[in-house]
Amino acid sequence: MAFLGVEQSLTGRRWVGPEPTLDRLAEGLAQKAALPLPVARVLAERGVEAEDAEGFLSPKLRDLLPDPLTLRDMEAAAERIVAAATQDQRIAIFADYDVDGGTSAALLLDWLRQQGRDATLYIPDRIDEGYGPNVPAMTDLAARHDLIICVDCGTLSHEALAAASAADVIVLDHHLGGETLPPALAVVNPNRADEDGTLGHLCAAGVVFLTLVQAGRVLRRLGRPEPALMPMLDLVALATVADVAPLIGVNRAFVRTGLDVMARRQRPGLVALSDVARLDGPPNAFHLGFLLGPRINAGGRVGRADLGALCLSTRDATEAVRLAGQLDDLNRDRRAIEAAVREEALAQVEARGDSALSWAAGDGWHPGVVGIVAARIKEATDRPSVVIGIEHGIGKGSARSVPGVDLGRAIQRLAREGLLLKGGGHEMAAGLTVEADKIEAAMDRLGELLKHDLENRDAVGEMRVSGLLEPSGATPAMLRQLEDAGPYGQAAPAPRFVFADQLIDSASTMGENHLRLNFRSAGSARMEAVAWGAMNSPLGPALIGAKGRRFHLAGKLELSTWGGRERLRLRLDDAAPA
Numbered sequence: 394m395a396f397l398g399v400e401q402s403l404t405g406r407r408w409v410g411p412e413p414t415l416d417r418l419a420e421g422l423a424q425k426a427a428l429p430l431p432v433a434r435v436l437a438e439r440g441v442e443a444e445d446a447e448g449f450l451s452p453k454l455r456d457l458l459p460d461p462l463t464l465r466d467m468e469a470a471a472e473r474i475v476a477a478a479t480q481d482q483r484i485a486i487f488a489d490y491d492v493d494g495g496t497s498a499a500l501l502l503d504w505l506r507q508q509g510r511d512a513t514l515y516i517p518d519r520i521d522e523g524y525g526p527n528v529p530a531m532t533d534l535a536a537r538h539d540l541i542i543c544v545d546c547g548t549l550s551h552e553a554l555a556a557a558s559a560a561d562v563i564v565l566d567h568h569l570g571g572e573t574l575p576p577a578l579a580v581v582n583p584n585r586a587d588e589d590g591t592l593g594h595l596c597a598a599g600v601v602f603l604t605l606v607q608a609g610r611v612l613r614r615l616g617r618p619e620p621a622l623m624p625m626l627d628l629v630a631l632a633t634v635a636d637v638a639p640l641i642g643v644n645r646a647f648v649r650t651g652l653d654v655m656a657r658r659q660r661p662g663l664v665a666l667s668d669v670a671r672l673d674g675p676p677n678a679f680h681l682g683f684l685l686g687p688r689i690n691a692g693g694r695v696g697r698a699d700l701g702a703l704c705l706s707t708r709d710a711t712e713a714v715r716l717a718g719q720l721d722d723l724n725r726d727r728r729a730i731e732a733a734v735r736e737e738a739l740a741q742v743e744a745r746g747d748s749a750l751s752w753a754a755g756d757g758w759h760p761g762v763v764g765i766v767a768a769r770i771k772e773a774t775d776r777p778s779v780v781i782g783i784e785h786g787i788g789k790g791s792a793r794s795v796p797g798v799d800l801g802r803a804i805q806r807l808a809r810e811g812l813l814l815k816g817g818g819h820e821m822a823a824g825l826t827v828e829a830d831k832i833e834a835a836m837d838r839l840g841e842l843l844k845h846d847l848e849n850r851d852a853v854g855e856m857r858v859s860g861l862l863e864p865s866g867a868t869p870a871m872l873r874q875l876e877d878a879g880p881y882g883q884a885a886p887a888p889r890f891v892f893a894d895q896l897i898d899s900a901s902t903m904g905e906n907h908l909r910l911n912f913r914s915a916g917s918a919r920m921e922a923v924a925w926g927a928m929n930s931p932l933g934p935a936l937i938g939a940k941g942r943r944f945h946l947a948g949k950l951e952l953s954t955w956g957g958r959e960r961l962r963l964r965l966d967d968a969a970p971a
Contacts, residue, residue, distance in 0.1 A: 396858055397893060397945055399969040403935045406856040406967060408891070408947065411438075416860075422446065429871050434859050435878040435888050450877040454626075454646040459592060461607035464600075466579035470563045471607035473540065473578055478505055479617065482539035484512040485560075487526055488702060489545035489597075490519055490693030492635035492686050495701035496598045496628040497544035497565065499662075502706040503628075504605050507620035513538065514706075516698040519761055523789065524824050526553035535560035545597035548582050549817050551575045565604055567597045568819055569801045584819065594639040594884070598632030599647060626651040627660055628705060634678050635686035637821050639884030648880045652676055662704040665717035674959075678880040679951070687765075691723035694761030695730060731762040731769075738766050738780050739773065749847055750840040751778040754790070754832050758782030764791030764822070771795060773930075775854075777843055779836065783829050787814070792823045796884075797849065803842040812838055821883065856967055858947055859888040864895075864917040867961055872950050892920075892946045892963065894971040897939040908933045910965065912946060921953075922946060924965035936968060943971040 396410035411419075415437055423433035425443035441449045448456070461467050477484050484505065488498035498514055505512050515534060517527065525546040534541050535557035547554065547564035554562050554575040562577040570585040581600055583592035595603075602625065609619040630651020633644050640648060656675045658664045663685070667676065670684040692700030696719070704716035738753035745752075751774040763780040771778040771793040777800050781790030794800035801818040804825055808816040812835040816825035827835050867890075881887035895912040898919055903909045908927035913919045927933030936944070948965040 397891065397969070399945060402856065402947075402967045402969040403932050404856075404930060404967050406854050408967075408969070409855050409857050411858075411860060429874055431859065431862065431871065431888060431890070432874045432878055435875065438859075439878075439885070450874075452646040452649055454643070454650050457643040457646045458606070459603070459643060461603040464581050464583060464592065464603065465585060465588060466581050467604065467607055470565070470579035470581050470604055471611050473561060473563060474542065474604070475608050475611040475615070477540040478508050478510050479612075479615070481510075483537065484510070485515060485534045485538040485541045486512050487515045487517075487530070487534065487541055487543045487546070489524065490516050490698040490701075491545070492689045492701065493567075493597045493632045494545035495689055495693075495705055496632040497601045498702040499705035500598060500601045500605065500625055500628050501542060501544065502702075503625055504608075504620045504622075506708075514699060514702060516693070516702060518698050519693055523826065526550040526557075528553050528556040531557040531562075535562075543577075544601055547575065547577070548580060548585070549575070549815075565597060565600050567593075567595055567600055568817055569805060571805070592643075594641055594644055596632050596636040596638040596644075598629045598636075599638070599644065602626070602629050602647075623650070624654055624659065627655040627663060630655065631663075631681050631685060631689075634681040634880070634882055635689070637682075637883045640678075640880050640882040641884050645880065645885070648678060648681075648882075652678070652681075652880070660705070661710040661713035662707055662717065665710070665713040666704065666720065668714075669717045669721045674952070677876070678882050682882065687727075688717070688720045688724045690765075691720050691727045694723075694765075695727045695759065696720075696723040727762060727765075730759050731765055734758050734762050734780070734782075735766045735769055738770060742770055742774065742778075747776075747840060749776065749844050750836060751776045752780070752836045752839075754781035754783055754788055754829075756783045760784075760789045763789070764793070764824075767791045767793045776847075779825070779839070781825075781827065781832060783832075786829045788825075788827045788829050788832050790825045790827065792818070792825065794821045794823075796821075798843055798846040800843070803839055806842060807835055807839060810838070856947065857886075857889065858891050860890060861893055862890040864892060864912075864914055864920045867920065867950055867963075869952060869959060869961055872952060872961060875950065887949045889947055889949055889966060890963075894943055895946050896943050897936070897941065900936050900939050902928060902933075902937065906933070908936060908965070910936065910939075910946075912944075920963065921960070922948060922963040922965040923953075924948075927965070932965070932968065945969045945971050 396408040399408040419434040419437040423430045426446040486498050488494040531553045541560050541562045543564045548566045548570045564577050564580040566582045574580050612619045630648040689701035707713050741753035742751045751770050760782045763782050767778045767780040777794045779792040781788040799820045801823045804816040804823040807813045814826040898911040900910050906928040908924040910922040947967045948963040951964050952959050953962050
């Protein structure tokens with residue numbers, strides 16, 4: 394039975410509430426652990442027992458941090474990095490151009506500088522070089538360095554790493570590995586084919602952090618001082634959220650602790666980026682993913698690939714402000730380019746009407762925005778999505794998936810079958826290179842490979858809600874307890890509450906395509922709701938003239954800070970006539 398009888402909401406979805414058994418578990422948990430029912434519901438969904446509630450709400454890194462040596466090649470990698478750092482050897486860091494790559498590089502640069510050492514930073518140009526190590530770059534770096542550390546890339550780069558034989562190469566990565574490993578001194582990757590996958594949820598920055606934990610042990614054995622690692626968790630938190638890593642296990646502790654570190658405003662680059670993004674208040678996971686992450690990514694998408702890593706790693710506040718300003722300008726440019734490509738791509742997807750895979754390809758589409766356009770199309774269609782920009786007969790694309798559909802593995806299979814020139818990634822995101830005349834065949838095959846996973850997903854068109862809430866029960870204190878059950882994100886969705894039978898007091902546009910509502914129920918104070926991007930969906934046009942009418946409103950609670958004052962509001966996801 395649909396929740397509140399909503400079979401088709403304003404966005405065309407059927408609302409599904411919690412199972413009766415889950416409700417009973419939540420009620421029992423609320424009583425035993427003395428928790429508000431909304432908080433108990435979150436814990437019940439996560440399978441947390443009453444005796445474990447306190448530990449779950451206050452995750453400690455020391456309790457959740459795995460032993461780095463559970464990962465293959467970790468010992469060799471850590472010892473070689475320490476040897477290079479303590480023996481005055483020449484070190485190069487080869488990083489991917491996204492947030493995970495930039496933060497991973499910044500972690501290593503920070504760690505080395507605490508020991509009085511510098512390293513060469515190399516981030517490939519997205520257009521001229523593409524993703525990952527390439528033969529010319531690796532050959533040149535190997536001729537001038539003793540050690541090359543590849544972060545957030547390298548696991549599938551057999552030819553490029555073979556070209557770097559003049560130096561030792563270490564790979565610190567998390568992308569899916571192939572049947573064989575590239576020629577390297579060490580490949581530390583929880584998603585290698587011979588790993589058990591226990592730590593497969595780590596992003597590359599998480600792998601780098603574990604490597605630095607083990608490197609600290611090596612330094613301790615040598616009687617040398619260890620660089621401070623806890624202050625680096627702001628970078629690990631940023632990467633974990635921005636790379637859409639599952640917020641489970643140690644990732645929860647990384648993000649919770651990292652947000653606390655970030656709130657102290659001690660890293661000049663993050664302070665400058667927060668200020669230019671107008672982040673007014675303590676950072677949260679939403680800020681990392683939607684305000685800071687896109688700006689750091691902008692350099693790699695439409696500008697200089699190394700700007701993000703340089704901004705995150707600088708110790709100079711003036712330099713940080715300059716770099717953050719450049720990234721903010723590039724982010725505005727990126728949005729304009731993205732809007733044009735998104736419009737064309739959505740038109741293709743709608744015309745094609747594919748029920749298994751949403752894909753589009755176009756000549757001259759900027760390769761720096763195809764990933765974010767793929768994400769937008771995925772959100773609009775609730776299907777795995779691929780967007781490909783074609784230049785000189787070669788298509789370079791990015792793919793984004795939906796929960797329960799392993800896109801990275803399917804794209805690797807396409808590469809093995811010869812339909813792609815190359816391709817790889819992880820479950821939720823991947824990249825590919827394909828000859829233009831093979832695009833249609835490759836996408837048809839990809840749809841076939843994903844069909845089984847899609848058929849076994851939750852029903853399309855459903856939206857899950859956590860239960861009912863009254864405006865009078867939505868207080869900042871209750872929200873803070875809800876936040877203790879987070880952070881929320883991939884594999885740990887934020888609770889979505891329904892405010893039933895609410896009178897709309899006002900509805901207006903905000904900016905170009907956002908919606909602001911004020912609503913209330915009988916006897917309660919007025920509450921605000923904001924729906925980001927709603928005017929580009931059925932939600933905004935349906936609500937803009939809703940003053941004086943009653944609706945069920947579904948969304949997530951958040952604290953808005955303006956002028957130093959906090960107020961609770963609803964981030965609106967959907968609505969239905971009451």
